[in-house]
Amino acid sequence: MRIVIRTEKCTGCGECVSSCPFTSIEIRDGKAYINEYCNFCRTCLNVCPEGAIVEIEDEQTGEIGDLSSYKGVWVFAEQREGKIATVTLELLGEGRKLAGELKTQLSAVLLGAGETQARELIAWGADRVYHAAGSELDHFNDEPYSQLLIRLVREYKPEIILAGATAIGRSFVPRVAGKLKTGLTADCTALEIDKDSGNLLQIRPAFGGNIMATILCPNYRPQIATVRPRVMKKAVYDPDRSGEIVSVVCNGVSSRTKVLEIIQETSECMINLQDAEIIVSGGRGVGGPKGFEMVRELAGLLGGTVGASRAAVDEGWIPYRHQVGQTGKTVCPKIYIACGISGAVQHLVGMQSSDIIIAINKNPEAPIFNVATYGIVGDVNEVLPLMIRKLKEAKA
Amino acid sequence: MNCIVCIKQVPDTAEVRINPETNTLIREGIPSIINPYDLHAIEAALQVREKIGGKVTVITMGPPQAEEALREAISMGADEVRLISDRAFAGSDTWATSYTLSKAIEKLGCDIIFCGKQAIDGDTAQVGPEIAEFLDIPHIAYVKKIDDIGSSFIRVQRLMDDGYDVVESRVPVLLTVVKEINTPRLPSLKGKMAAKKAVITRMDSQAIGAEASNLGLKGSPTQVKNIFAPQTKKEKKVLEGNLEQQIDAMIEELRRMKCA
Ligand SMILES: Cc1cc2nc3c(=O)[nH]c(=O)nc-3n(C[C@H](O)[C@H](O)[C@H](O)COP(=O)(O)OP(=O)(O)OC[C@H]3O[C@@H](n4cnc5c(N)ncnc54)[C@H](O)[C@@H]3O)c2cc1C
Ligand SMILES: Nc1ncnc2c1ncn2[C@@H]1O[C@H](COP(=O)(O)O)[C@@H](O)[C@H]1O
Numbered sequence: 001m002r003i004v005i006r007t008e009k010c011t012g013c014g015e016c017v018s019s020c021p022f023t024s025i026e027i028r029d030g031k032a033y034i035n036e037y038c039n040f041c042r043t044c045l046n047v048c049p050e051g052a053i054v055e056i057e058d059e060q061t062g063e064i065g066d067l068s069s070y071k072g073v074w075v076f077a078e079q080r081e082g083k084i085a086t087v088t089l090e091l092l093g094e095g096r097k098l099a100g101e102l103k104t105q106l107s108a109v110l111l112g113a114g115e116t117q118a119r120e121l122i123a124w125g126a127d128r129v130y131h132a133a134g135s136e137l138d139h140f141n142d143e144p145y146s147q148l149l150i151r152l153v154r155e156y157k158p159e160i161i162l163a164g165a166t167a168i169g170r171s172f173v174p175r176v177a178g179k180l181k182t183g184l185t186a187d188c189t190a191l192e193i194d195k196d197s198g199n200l201l202q203i204r205p206a207f208g209g210n211i212m213a214t215i216l217c218p219n220y221r222p223q224i225a226t227v228r229p230r231v232m233k234k235a236v237y238d239p240d241r242s243g244e245i246v247s248v249v250c251n252g253v254s255s256r257t258k259v260l261e262i263i264q265e266t267s268e269c270m271i272n273l274q275d276a277e278i279i280v281s282g283g284r285g286v287g288g289p290k291g292f293e294m295v296r297e298l299a300g301l302l303g304g305t306v307g308a309s310r311a312a313v314d315e316g317w318i319p320y321r322h323q324v325g326q327t328g329k330t331v332c333p334k335i336y337i338a339c340g341i342s343g344a345v346q347h348l349v350g351m352q353s354s355d356i357i358i359a360i361n362k363n364p365e366a367p368i369f370n371v372a373t374y375g376i377v378g379d380v381n382e383v384l385p386l387m388i389r390k391l392k393e394a395k396a
Numbered sequence: 397m398n399c400i401v402c403i404k405q406v407p408d409t410a411e412v413r414i415n416p417e418t419n420t421l422i423r424e425g426i427p428s429i430i431n432p433y434d435l436h437a438i439e440a441a442l443q444v445r446e447k448i449g450g451k452v453t454v455i456t457m458g459p460p461q462a463e464e465a466l467r468e469a470i471s472m473g474a475d476e477v478r479l480i481s482d483r484a485f486a487g488s489d490t491w492a493t494s495y496t497l498s499k500a501i502e503k504l505g506c507d508i509i510f511c512g513k514q515a516i517d518g519d520t521a522q523v524g525p526e527i528a529e530f531l532d533i534p535h536i537a538y539v540k541k542i543d544d545i546g547s548s549f550i551r552v553q554r555l556m557d558d559g560y561d562v563v564e565s566r567v568p569v570l571l572t573v574v575k576e577i578n579t580p581r582l583p584s585l586k587g588k589m590a591a592k593k594a595v596i597t598r599m600d601s602q603a604i605g606a607e608a609s610n611l612g613l614k615g616s617p618t619q620v621k622n623i624f625a626p627q628t629k630k631e632k633k634v635l636e637g638n639l640e641q642q643i644d645a646m647i648e649e650l651r652r653m654k655c656a
Contacts (some may be wrong), residue, residue: 002613004614021623022517023407023428024459024486029599034486035459035461035486036458036459036461036481036482036483036485036486037458037459037486038486038487039487039489039620040613040619040620041620041622041623042620042622043623073435080556080557080558114409122556131512139561140556140561142525142534142535142536143534165559167537167538167554167555167556167557168544168556168557169536170521170522170537171525171537172525172536174490174521174522174523174524174525174526174529175525175526175528175529175535177490177491177522177617178491178494178495179527179529179531181618182490182491182617183489183491183616183618184490184522184618186490186519186520186521186522187519187520194437201621206518206519206623207407207516207517207519211623211624211625211626212623212624212625212626213620213621213622213623214620214621214622214623214624215619215620215621216618216621217616217617217618217619218619219617220617240435242554249496255534255567256533256566256569257534257536257563257564257569258563258565259561259562259563260551260561260562260564261561261562262556262559262561262562263559263560263561263562264558264559268456270470275557277655278655287568302650302655303655305654307490318655334653334655335650335653335655340459349505353626355416355619356653358646368488372632373633374632374633374635374646375518375634375635376635376642376643376646377638378639382639383639383643385637386640386643387643387646387647389622390643390644390647391647394647394651
């Protein structure tokens, strides 16, 4: 497939230029020109008022191997220090759904950890667990992990592999896709099976969450995706479920990197703002460092991290690394709680794609309420202590 | 120590928005910038050069106008730059991009390759590790600090979801860096002059010795099927009652979402 400009029809109006998500159309000598950045997303096809941009079908792109020999849905079961990561349970939930639609089996690949964890995975829904045990696998290390997964794929040929879009998944899975020459879609937030072709539709945000894209890998297998933690529903736990454990020998794996030390951190800034699921942010309205203590406490109770408006940073109540907005960080948590923040556009651009926005402000006219899912009109000095008290009560 | 830094020119995504009616991007006058993470990659390479000597080569794969990004790299202090550019690269996904860059790197030769953690337009974070696989060298992703470096080894701190790991690798190795690693320097006056005068060398598919079937759209396993606007704002929910009842209702909601 190619996208071409019919120069005889093109008037050089430039509509297509601004429509392209990839900066790939320019005006050259008064005509539109498609450059190397084109991703063939077809957006421009519909915007040209002259119909001068057309799609041309070439001969089949990419070789099609025997795709039908690839069967089954796999989940890479991430573990850290022998503890199965939450995202793994979410992937098993999603994997079960996909396997059901494709009428195929769900398997998990567990590297490191022990038989107890392998059994856990079965209880969480895996029909089969490929388990490689060995001290060199207990700690995450890119090369042994990718070598083993590549080996398993070559032997058992799954059609889909899901891994968490975590530090681990996003680091070693690209090596697997590179070696196997197949597609890898990063950080998906939704997955579906295309009814006609059986292909996996991989939906993900791009451009800092400003647009969504559906990605396909039609001619290569397996189709591999990393999936953003906390968007898929966890699998159902059933300790009575039965399944098979396949032991995988891990001889012959090697590594040129060595993990010398593992340092776990649990400070409040451990969760990077941009990866945080819950952010409680304070603005000028929280009134000072003391007000920020409440913001911190609330964030702590919710297992979230602390953000701030520029006004609060400029006041010196909190360091710059917490600033959200145009000149700070762009964030997209599940829940964003804005306390005493007016909602200036420079702040909004940094947080308005959050799933749920809760605004606490004493001024009912504050623009933050325009983007808020829930708004509480009230004084933070009253609302925050009450929320904190109630959450503590609930926990106790 | 010879370092290669891979940089990408990207639109400043903070300003990219989609028009929900037409499903097209509203992008009037949005400037192109060097991917912010890649500035940290350049800085890291410059610091290695300052510490143990060597050369810093900055490369980018992109259309002719990506030259601008390379000039900026020169103004920061890069010794050499290469523009990897060819019509045949159009439509490259991360697989084809990594393949292409790895071919260029093979031709240029080096000890350490620096990439940014991810490019802010695609946000994939895949290109670095994939390049390493193609070159058959190790990689360390999300590097936040270089603890020590010698002629044949490097020891770094790698950011993990629950802390960090101290990892040692032999050289050659590829590193992808996060913002915590350093503060990128501003261009110097001398650098700006050099950038202005520099002749940018271009490498095409032949110069890097790439196989045509692995390039561009043809070499890309993934395809973009369509793009669309993120779901427009969720319905607004009204909390009933006095302040205390409102807070109760909200905590209930948080609990329903398993956040409290
Ligand atoms: C180029 C540029 C870049 C910028 N970048 C950013 C950026 O990255 N991030 C950012 O945040 N800003 C940024 N700004 C600044 C932005 O325009 C606003 O000035 C800033 O966001 C305001 O912060 P605020 O909402 O905390 O303060 P204010 O606008 O002063 O709002 C305080 C709010 O708190 C409420 N309030 C006061 N007391 C209480 C109380 N006791 N209880 C409850 N509510 C109370 C008030 O009703 C008011 O709505 C930028 C500005 C410019 C020009
Ligand atoms: N076209 C490109 N040219 C040079 N380097 C690139 C290119 N695309 C990606 N990279 C490098 O790979 C990193 C990760 O990009 P990505 O996988 O697209 O998120 C970037 O920070 C760059 O260092």
